[in-house]
Amino acid sequence: MHRFLHLPLLALLLIASPFAQSGETPRARHVVLFLVDDLGWQDISVPHHTETTPFNKRYRTPHAERLAREGLVLRHGYASAPVCTPTRTSIHSGRSPARTHITYWTLYADRDQTRPWKRGDGSSLIAPAWDLNGLGQEDATLARIFSDAGFRTIHAGKAHLGAIGSSGEDPLNLGFDVNIAGHAPGGPGSYYGLHGFRSKGRQGKPGKSVWDVPGLKAYHHHDVYLTEAISVETCRAVREAARDNKRLFLSFAPYAVHAPIMANKKYLQHYPDLDRTEAAYATMVETVDHALGALLSTLQDEGMLKDTLFVYTSDNGGLSAHGRGGERHIHNAPLRSGKGSAYEGGVRVPWIIRWPGVVQQGTVSDEPVISHDLYPTLLAAAGVSLPRDDGRDGVDLAALLSGEDLRREHPLLWHMPHFWGVNGPGIQPYSALRQGNLKLLFFQGDGRIELYDVSADPGEAQDLATERPQETQRLAQLLAAELQRRGAQAPLLKGGGHPLGVLAALAKMQR
Template identity: 40%
Template sequence: MEKNYYCLLILNILLLTFSCFPKEDALVKPNIIVFIVDDMGWQDSSVPFWSNTTEKNKLYYTPNMERLAAEGVKFTQAYAHAVCSPSRTSLMTGMNPARHKVTNWTLLKDVSQDHSDEILEFPDWNINGLQPVDSINHSVSATSLPKLLQENGYHTIHVGKAHWGAMGTPGEDPLNLGFDINIAGHAAGGLGSFLGEKNFGNKEPGTHTKPWGVPGLEKYHGDTVNLTDVLTKEAILALERAKEVEKPFYLYLSHYTVHIPLEPDHRFFKKYKEMGMEEPEARYASMVEGMDKSLGNIMNYLKNNDLDKNTIILFMSDNGGLSAEARGGRPHTHNSPLNSGKGSAYEGGIRVPMIVKWPGVVEGPRISSEYVIIDDFFPSILEMANVQNFQTIQEVDGVSFVPILKGKKLNSSDERALVWHYPNKWGPEGPGIGATSTIRMGDWKLVYWYKTGELELFNLADDIGESHNLASAHPQKVKEMATALGQYLRSVNADRPKFLLTGEPCPWPDEGFN
């Protein structure tokens, strides 16, 4: 009897002890912030994302990026895609653009943004973008990242640039793609103005002028405020309101900056002008610092509200830095030592700054040279959020980089191939800009040009600027990589251009070897 009494007493103590712990979900579901910058280049920061600090790094003042890097993992070989909509659709779905076929930037329903060409006819790509339903022609329907998070207990907040579905389609509204809150997101990827005194591109105060006026911020029209600061304030207000929901939050803070028009952020512009910078570059640098101030304000809010210990921050740009037009100095050099910029298959168009802070998991500062791509955000964030056994209607190409964050190795030198697919014509001319498909395997990178059939081979470890085409010196490597690229593109039924003269599709990258 006495033995039974003690057994029951121990059992009650154990039950009482375990009942004092929070439920498992409360322990394992962190808050998550994705902080996306538009058109920010690999060199546009005082944080060096290379082995060397460059003169360009010294031009910019980004102390809050430095702070984030000191507390997390800095990725020196992180990639997006060459222009915005493909990258953003890949983040939302985990699919590579070759699979989701949103291969160029979207805007008007049923209207391609491809520029005309004298040799190529461009494919019938998914010009209407990402959709929550399968009834919209020329679009991809997929199970979105915020929808899965929403279904698994997250309060989902969208602030800033959306640019997923074309105007007049369900996908233009983030609320249809899994967000509980949408602030300032719509179909357009650009804007008329960053300035409140210009109503953020809307013609009249209190109105929304499509396509380039930023919607939903009418209370700031006419004020001398910058959009970057306004979006930060609105994001913080949304986080304040989220306290009442009593759920972990997912904040997708997607800045319109540093996209054109290059307009000065007057909080910071004067000092760059006084440094002797050209007008466009002084404006650009002030926009970069305004973005960094936003990051600092968000981090300060988290700390002041005891949220910093349970909030993951993922920082990235949606493509390489603009360099073909609108900038000061010589075009195609702003991302040097990388070649070219936005719109290009070369590294300047696709390699981007990336930092991840994960309190309790990552002890910063750490640097990872393993290569990752924006497609990887989808499975990585779901793993961070402990969303398990989820179902998607799409096949996911991305691979979780959580093992890297936990100090493990993800890629051996040749195990994983990264693919970029751009069978389109962006507009500006420049190095690496054109209809291409590209593959990276280890240090080797192969670029295939649909118009000419040319194959370029680079070794990025030795030649980060892609100035030496090694295709003729390494024919077996070219064949190996072209075969892998062609096999992947066929496996996802990727689009490809046709020749105007014959109406025949351009060959696959490996067809010259078969």
């Protein structure tokens, strides 16, 4: 099976990996994870579909285009979950949410802020026991392992890895040497320095809000956008690492494009034909791309870029159920739905990897990958030993990055036994898996099973569950086995008991 599409072929024939000729094992001296918040599959000008779409034409992201020209675009790249904390903690632990039980976003330690799912028969599903606190200082995080190996470990921007009042609320407790503006909450009060990065309702009021972005007081009362302030501080920290001749692990995670949707006014003139909200959203995307460009330039100027493995991705699908302009649930089209959903719009996200000398320039792959694959991939690429396997789910993508077939023992798995709280297609408690081109979804809220060929039908318009009963049964059995293997928790019926499991739901469907 051809995993790669070569663009253009002639150019790539002229590119040869020095490692392939010498037989040396490639090692990345530096590793950068550029994790954008809530960035949808269609939210950049780099096509991840088989063709360029109107959404790709809407956004101005020339620096993401540069990454694509110089690296690999993974068109079937996924987030580990349709919301933020589960994906972020999966990246930094290498374990899927089904295994960690970090299956929803965290806020306060030991406090469950999930909402019940109301079923058609009047009953309700409530969340099972889950890890309310996220990652902690006892976890073998990427940053801790890189730091122990002598890397300068820098976190910049949104963390959302541990709850307020837990050890994981501060990235410094998770192995980072430097923390720029990261803390427990998942969004900023404001993107404006003139607001002190505090919500509009708290301007001039004493005391703090949990949404106040920490550590950027030098930018308060100045006309600066949050993403820009974080970018300046990050580039300064990178230059310091270069001055100290340190190997670098950087987790750059802008708060954008998470709500509140607030325009960077200097770019509004680029979007005269969009409504107010969508124009503001487009400026947020463009500002993130400028931050990407500044980081690439800094790495280049310091002589680090040629030795850097650079990953660009998102923590979940693009926001579409609320808070956006125009019609809901279509902002990730042709994918169905968006953030919080079991459908592709909730979990398929941009993925671009640049690694000079290993990844061939201008290539595209349709091999499915998922966020927790990054844990073993980044460590192995840097020549850092992984901790003893204690149930890690990620797969090292080294073979894929060098143009070979990727061997994956287990299917991609998603498990979110919670209701996100906003109604929309596929937004309810669910589990799902993808094997090959087939994706099976089990909606725990109403016991529904659906099957799609997401390669031929990325919009999940044609449910194949009744048309292909043998494959539906096989994948339902596999889903049940994978959930059991990882110790996944099931939602509860309010008042006691559990709803139908996937096999019982399958039997009911087949009657």
